[in-house]
Amino acid sequence: MHAIEGATGDAAPPSGLRERKKARTRDALIRSALELIAHKGYEGTTVDEIAAAADVSQRTFFRYFANKEEVALAVQNMVEAQFLAALRARPAGEPPLTALRNAALASWDGVGEAVTALVPIDLHVRVYRMIESTPQLLAAHLRRLAELEEGLAEEIGRREGLDVRTDPRPRILVAAFSGVMRVTGKVWGENLDGDMASLRRITSEYLDQIGPALAEEWSKYGGVDQKA
Amino acid sequence: MHAIEGATGDAAPPSGLRERKKARTRDALIRSALELIAHKGYEGTTVDEIAAAADVSQRTFFRYFANKEEVALAVQNMVEAQFLAALRARPAGEPPLTALRNAALASWDGVGEAVTALVPIDLHVRVYRMIESTPQLLAAHLRRLAELEEGLAEEIGRREGLDVRTDPRPRILVAAFSGVMRVTGKVWGENLDGDMASLRRITSEYLDQIGPALAEEWSKYGGVDQKA
DNA sequence: GATATTATGGCAGTCGCTGACACTTGACAA
DNA sequence: TTGTCAAGTGTCAGCGACTGCCATAATATC
Numbered sequence: 001m002h003a004i005e006g007a008t009g010d011a012a013p014p015s016g017l018r019e020r021k022k023a024r025t026r027d028a029l030i031r032s033a034l035e036l037i038a039h040k041g042y043e044g045t046t047v048d049e050i051a052a053a054a055d056v057s058q059r060t061f062f063r064y065f066a067n068k069e070e071v072a073l074a075v076q077n078m079v080e081a082q083f084l085a086a087l088r089a090r091p092a093g094e095p096p097l098t099a100l101r102n103a104a105l106a107s108w109d110g111v112g113e114a115v116t117a118l119v120p121i122d123l124h125v126r127v128y129r130m131i132e133s134t135p136q137l138l139a140a141h142l143r144r145l146a147e148l149e150e151g152l153a154e155e156i157g158r159r160e161g162l163d164v165r166t167d168p169r170p171r172i173l174v175a176a177f178s179g180v181m182r183v184t185g186k187v188w189g190e191n192l193d194g195d196m197a198s199l200r201r202i203t204s205e206y207l208d209q210i211g212p213a214l215a216e217e218w219s220k221y222g223g224v225d226q227k228a
Numbered sequence: 229m230h231a232i233e234g235a236t237g238d239a240a241p242p243s244g245l246r247e248r249k250k251a252r253t254r255d256a257l258i259r260s261a262l263e264l265i266a267h268k269g270y271e272g273t274t275v276d277e278i279a280a281a282a283d284v285s286q287r288t289f290f291r292y293f294a295n296k297e298e299v300a301l302a303v304q305n306m307v308e309a310q311f312l313a314a315l316r317a318r319p320a321g322e323p324p325l326t327a328l329r330n331a332a333l334a335s336w337d338g339v340g341e342a343v344t345a346l347v348p349i350d351l352h353v354r355v356y357r358m359i360e361s362t363p364q365l366l367a368a369h370l371r372r373l374a375e376l377e378e379g380l381a382e383e384i385g386r387r388e389g390l391d392v393r394t395d396p397r398p399r400i401l402v403a404a405f406s407g408v409m410r411v412t413g414k415v416w417g418e419n420l421d422g423d424m425a426s427l428r429r430i431t432s433e434y435l436d437q438i439g440p441a442l443a444e445e446w447s448k449y450g451g452v453d454q455k456a
Numbered sequence: 457g458a459t460a461t462t463a464t465g466g467c468a469g470t471c472g473c474t475g476a477c478a479c480t481t482g483a484c485a486a
Numbered sequence: 487t488t489g490t491c492a493a494g495t496g497t498c499a500g501c502g503a504c505t506g507c508c509a510t511a512a513t514a515t516c
Contacts, residue, residue, distance in 0.1 A: 172437050179403030
């Protein structure tokens with residue numbers, strides 16, 4: 001439904017030769033694009049080059065992707081879809097914030113292979129940094145994240161048995177959570193150790209800080225715990 | 229320093245004739261642009277039309293604004309600069325979250341006249357809704373908000389006497405706060421009463437909900453209060 | 457009033473993106 | 487196998503956003 005889904009997220013096994021061919025072209029486009037972008041930068045890469053590298057015409061490129069941003073964000077998009085799926089898979093008993101947190105941590109697990117099936121992870125990491133540092137790309141990325149938040153809020157609402165349109169708490173929770181996750185991603189991208197382990201550590205650490213950060217007074221180290 | 233500032237935010241009184249003329253052209257461009265965009269939509273408006281309506285060449289337009297998005301977001305940008313200024317003006321005693329909240333509420337006050345000096349407020353509101361509903365514009369808007377968050381975090385850090393690069397709490401707080409503010413703005417834009425009073429009400433209400441929303445369990449109505 | 461600055465316009469050209477049309481290729485049935 | 491239909495692809499023409507370049511016109515400075 002939400003555009004997030006479409007990103008190779010539907011794990012429909014390609015049956016006919018036609019669909020297999022389409023998947024191959026799509027993957028080739030993504031690979032060529034990320035390779036070029038990581039190498040020459042986003043703005044330094046033209047659609048013509050991407051298309052040429054994947055051996056299709058420019059027109060065909062635009063039949064697979066609505067715009068240049070979309071290829072660049074294709075893998076990242078997949079990761080986000082993973083996250084939403086992980087949230088859906090969380091046991092009903094978990095409180096909202098815990099579910100979000102665990103979904104994030106859990107989704108880092110499966111995502112590695114899913115990404116590698118398309119492109120080498122280090123390429124993906126390099127592109128991720130590109131996203132953060134390229135204004136146009138970052139803008140598009142943030143917009144998709146906003147869409148994702150919609151999906152997350154809906155799911156939280158569903159879990160807690162309330163309507164997102166009447167009770168603002170799901171959206172508020174997700175907004176706060178996503179904000180923190182963005183900082184997490186940003187900090188991780190800035191630091192040089194681009195491995196999953198450090199990502200997990202930062203994530204946990206920062207999510208733990210959300211309570212103290214919202215507290216009235218900040219004690220010098222650590223801080224108040226807000227739970228109950 | 230940050231790009232946010234540049235949006236007519238520097239209240240440097242135009243001295244020479246040259247600068248006054250420049251300010252007039254800039255304002256004319258903004259007015260023409262918002263008028264056209266509110267009327268025909270963002271994508272339905274060409275830069276040529278905007279330039280023509282302001283009686284300058286297209287080339288000149290691009291000397292005033294880096295791209296079409298910038299002119300569409302010019303007023304909104306001013307509002308955000310106001311907000312940052314309002315935060316800076318908060319008394320040192322206020323705890324971080326309270327300062328942010330009061331800065332938001334306070335900035336709604338002065339902003340009315342500041343906006344009206346450029347364009348009628350109802351036009352601005354119509355454009356604001358346009359921003360929320362136009363993907364490309366929303367993307368650009370979200371990116372600027374991310375920049376604003378940087379500024380806010382820095383200011384919070386300064387107030388609390390800690391370095392943003394070592395202590396993550398300022399960023400985390402601001403991220404959570406901004407997330408909630410975004411929901412606020414979105415909900416306000418969706419509802420039909422586009423007046424400041426309802427914006428204030430929603431803002432207060434939603435900010436009050438952030439504690440309960442982060443709590444472990446959600447009681448059906450209202451919820452736990454997290455303060456100490 | 458001469459001269460140095462700075463703003464503006466016009467033009468050519470690149471790049472992202474789209475519609476229209478013709479052509480090729482895979483799917484499916486007779 | 488073959489013929490038909492649907493779907494994917496390439497080519498081309500064209501629009502709109504944006505930039506560099508150069509000539510010109512308007513202010514500022516002395």
